Amino acid sequence: MEGTATAVSHEAPLGRTPHPVLEADRVDEIADLCDRAFSEPPGAEELLGCLFADDEPACVRGDPQVGVVATALQDRGPDGERRGFVKLLVVDPAHQRNGHGRSLLVAAEQDLAGASTITIGADAPYYLFPGVSVAWTPMQCLLERYHYERAEVNFDMAIDLDPLDGLRSDGARLATEADRSRLVAFMDAHWCFWKKEVMKALDRSTLFLGEDDEGITGFCAVDVNRYGLLGPVAVRPDLMGKGAGARVLDAALAHLRQHGRHEVRVSWVSVMSPYARVGATIIETYIMYRKRLTAPSLAGSGGAEAIARNSERIA
Secondary structure, three states: OOOOEEOEEEOOOOOOOOOOOOOHHHHHHHHHHHHHHOOOOHHHHHHHHEEEEEEOOEEEEOOOOOOEEEEEEEEOOOOOEEEEEEEEEEEEEEHOOHHHHHHHHHHHHHHHHOOOEEEEEEOOOOOOOOEOOOHHHHHHHHHHOOOEEEEEEEEEEEEEEEOOOOOOOOEEEOOOOHHHHHHHHHHHOOOOOHHHHHHHHHHHEEEEEEEEOOOEEEEEEEEOOOEEEEEEEEEOOHHHOOOHHHHHHHHHHHHEEEEEEEEOEEEEEOHHHHHHHHEEEEEEEEEEEEEEOOOHHHHOOHHHHHHHHHHHHHH
8 A cells, every 4th residue: 555645735725724734843742632532542653653754744734732634645556646645633522513623624625635535544554543433423424524435444453462372483583674675675576555664664673574495475564653553464475375474473473472562453454364363353443434526626726615615515
């Protein structure tokens, strides 16, 4: 799911509800806002890595005392289609039901004018949430009012490490800087859309590699975007279905257990069975909401006005 970040204009078009741009020096305040709004909030370091990364810049707007929205534009695919993502939309509970969420969503759509689609969350490589939690009912209602559709369902699973005392630890090792060049080649050849996440794990010394006589057999990344999250995990295509992934996963879990971890959370799960094998259970369900923008005028000078009119019509 790797994409090329596109620069986002920080200049607000005429007629915009004023939401000033926030720079990285406000990240502690944004973290405090998330702490007030979420039961499992991202911390300041996680927000810094996901919202203010040099290679995947987001436009972050709002007032951390009230509400904040973060967006990103990415160019993907051979057709150069521009896709927009709302990486974060959060309103302080004390200020909810006063129209702040609607105002921030309108600002997000204005920043993403020119995108073919807008997706809420699931903004790999540096994502905070793989969609909208089914527990966030007000957020879902807001998105429905603005004609976002349910496009996909994603899951998080939790693995209790305490009972797993029989895991083999020899199926993988922690990657080091000496692995960088061949890891880049491996990712380019087989899993290019996970390359940025995997290289970030390498930089953090939280990447596990399996090997055989032909080279890298697979990888398991941990703590890439948020502490305690496991993934991505993948194997060399010729080894799929042959147990290579299980060996790498078991070794990573054994290492985490030996170093004091009691639980790990697998985020954005695609195939459940490899994790159910080690006792994982679903603990969170997310809905990926998406809206296709079909009116070409949104990308032009009348984009902000068109969105504002639409906002009034459905309010």
